[in-house]
Amino acid sequence: MPKRVDHEERRAHIAEALIQVAGRRGLHAVGMRDVAAEAGVSLRLVQYYFETKEKLLFYGLRHLTDRFTARVGARVAAAGPDPGPRATVEALLLASLPTDEESRTFHLLYSSYAILSVTDEALAAQPFVDQPDAAENALTALLERAQETGLADRDADARTEAISLLAMAATLGTSVLVGQRTPQSAIAVLRYHLDRVFTPAATPERSAAPA
Amino acid sequence: MPKRVDHEERRAHIAEALIQVAGRRGLHAVGMRDVAAEAGVSLRLVQYYFETKEKLLFYGLRHLTDRFTARVGARVAAAGPDPGPRATVEALLLASLPTDEESRTFHLLYSSYAILSVTDEALAAQPFVDQPDAAENALTALLERAQETGLADRDADARTEAISLLAMAATLGTSVLVGQRTPQSAIAVLRYHLDRVFTPAATPERSAAPA
DNA sequence: ACCTTGATGATACGGTCGTACCACGAAGAG
DNA sequence: CTCTTCGTGGTACGACCGTATCATCAAGGT
Structure with missing residues (x-):
């Protein structure tokens, strides 16, 4: 051979x-x-x-999501060993904002694929549709755990808040992408809601709440 | 002639x-x-x-946004004569969700144009970039007015909440568009936040708060 | 009556795109 | 040594797309 x-x-x-x-x-x-x-x-x-070109595009989508998943994981890991839920959630959300060239490219292309999938049924059958569901479930679990340990508002609905945070991060990312908003203002909006959901309470490292 | x-x-x-x-x-x-x-x-x-095709596309974008602006206005007007701020805001947000064929088409095409504008500077110079700003300002004003009359939480930041609501409505709309979410669940998420921002208080028609 | 001019149809042209085809080199198997 | 087979280059083909060209018709003005 x-x-x-x-x-x-x-x-x-x-x-x-x-x-x-x-x-x-x-x-x-x-x-x-x-x-x-x-x-x-x-x-x-x-x-x-x-x-064929179609297969190239499909593979490209897979490659894109794989790379981005790894990137988000690295960002979360970089938040420190055993960070508090708030730090983890914040790292998760902020990693998806188009703040540098790589995340900017990801955001642009992922959005392009998503829009394409609306009118291209072959693309709609591709695996990337369950990617958001995974993020939503992970974030929901994080919020629920924070509620159980008293770090997050127990009156909030964890899943709804998770959906909301991801939804905001997505549109805010697009706003940054098209130059309508700065990354800083997008981050400020997300932090506003994190401050609302997470109780100030004790420092995140401590597990016991002072009542 | x-x-x-x-x-x-x-x-x-x-x-x-x-x-x-x-x-x-x-x-x-x-x-x-x-x-x-x-x-x-x-x-x-x-x-x-x-x-040229470029001019056709530009005109199409303008036509699209004009038609949609009129549609949203009609929806808000259909909320009744002198509705409460909550009803107005709700009509505003729900009108942008892709619940029927017309709004579905609008959402798809507006998103397509927005994505195109990232890599097409001629399109980025088109007027549709200030459309979101107008919506944001209008919604902010509505929330502030609701705060002044005691119908909305005074501790909330009106502009940040306006940005958030619009951002959520946008991504939730896209989720509905790609078939990931049902319109009902999208509406439920938006109502969750409206319930949070707007105080239950008296009936919206009444202006005087009981406290 | 005629001529100017706006509106419309049919068709051709150059370019690009995805894909197919054909040929050759090189490296192990026998 | 030769032969098979993977990898690679070059190039051609057919389709489509945006645009340009040419011709024709119709309705006023003079």
């Missing part, structure tokens, strides 16, 4: 090129030739590793 | 066709020939009344 190549690595490299060029010119404007040029390979190779 | 035609009426008709076909197949997929066929005119006429 001739020289064997790691197909998965190649696909990841090409998908990365797709994300880069799509982040600059928009997902709608990217062609196979653009991706090939960005990846530094020939058009034929893009066809070789992804038979 | 030959038969004179109302250009503005023609443009509105063609723009309507653009909105219809874009609502079905997606804004990215619409071509001039599709618009011509939907409007029942020849391709040449679309070129005649809009010299």
Whole structure:
């Protein structure tokens, strides 16, 4: 057999090129030739590793969400060992705001895919629809745990608050993306609601509330 | 001179066709020939009344926002003569949710335009960027007025709450659009926050608070 | 009556896009 | 050594898209 190549690595490299060029010119404007040029390979190779453009786009979406999930996880981990629920939730929400180039690209492309999926049933059947559900469940669990330990308002509805926080983070992110709002003002809005849901109480590290 | 035609009426008709076909197949997929066929005119006429596709798209955006503004106004007016601030705000927010075909199309296309504007500077310079600001200011004023009359929580920050409500309505609308959430659950989330901001107090029609 | 001018139709042109086709190199298997 | 097979390049094809061109019709003004 001739020289064997790691197909998965190649696909990841090409998908990365797709994300880069799509982040600059928009997902709608990217062609196979653009991706090939960005990846530094020939058009034929893009066809070789992804038979069709549709499959390239699907793989690109998967790659995008995987990378972003890892990024959010790293941000949460960077919040420190065993952080309080508030710090965890804040890290989670703020990580999704388009504050740097990578998160900006993610936000733009994820939104583009979501809009595309409304009129493209093949895309709507892709896995990224349950990604928001996972975030919602995780955030709900965090809030419920905070309520049980007395760190969050017990009168609040955890799931509704989780949905609300994620919904706000999404639109605020878009507002930042289109230049209507600054990242700082978006963060301020989110903190406003975190202050409302989380009771000031003791320091987050302490578990016992002083009554 | 030959038969004179109302250009503005023609443009509105063609723009309507653009909105219809874009609502079905997606804004990215619409071509001039599709618009011509939907409007029942020849391709040449679309070129005649809009010299270029870019101008057609710009006009379509304007037409879309105008129609939607009128729709929201009608919804608010339908809330009854001199309704309470809560009823007005609720009508405002619920009118933007994609609950029927027209609002669904609006939400899809407005989002498409917004995403396009991130990578298309000519589109970013279009007027629709200040539309959200107007809604934000109007909603802020409504909340402040409610606070002054004792109908809303005075400890809340009116502008932040206005931003939050609009942000939630936007993302919740998108969630409904992609089929992730039902309109009812979206409405429930919005009502949850309205219940929080607006004090139960007296009936909205009465102006004097009992305390 | 004629001529100007706005409105409309049919069609052609250049470009781009996704995909298909064909050919060649290179590396292990026999 | 040769042959099979994976990887790769170059290029052509057919379709579509936005735009431009040419021609025709119709309705007033003079």
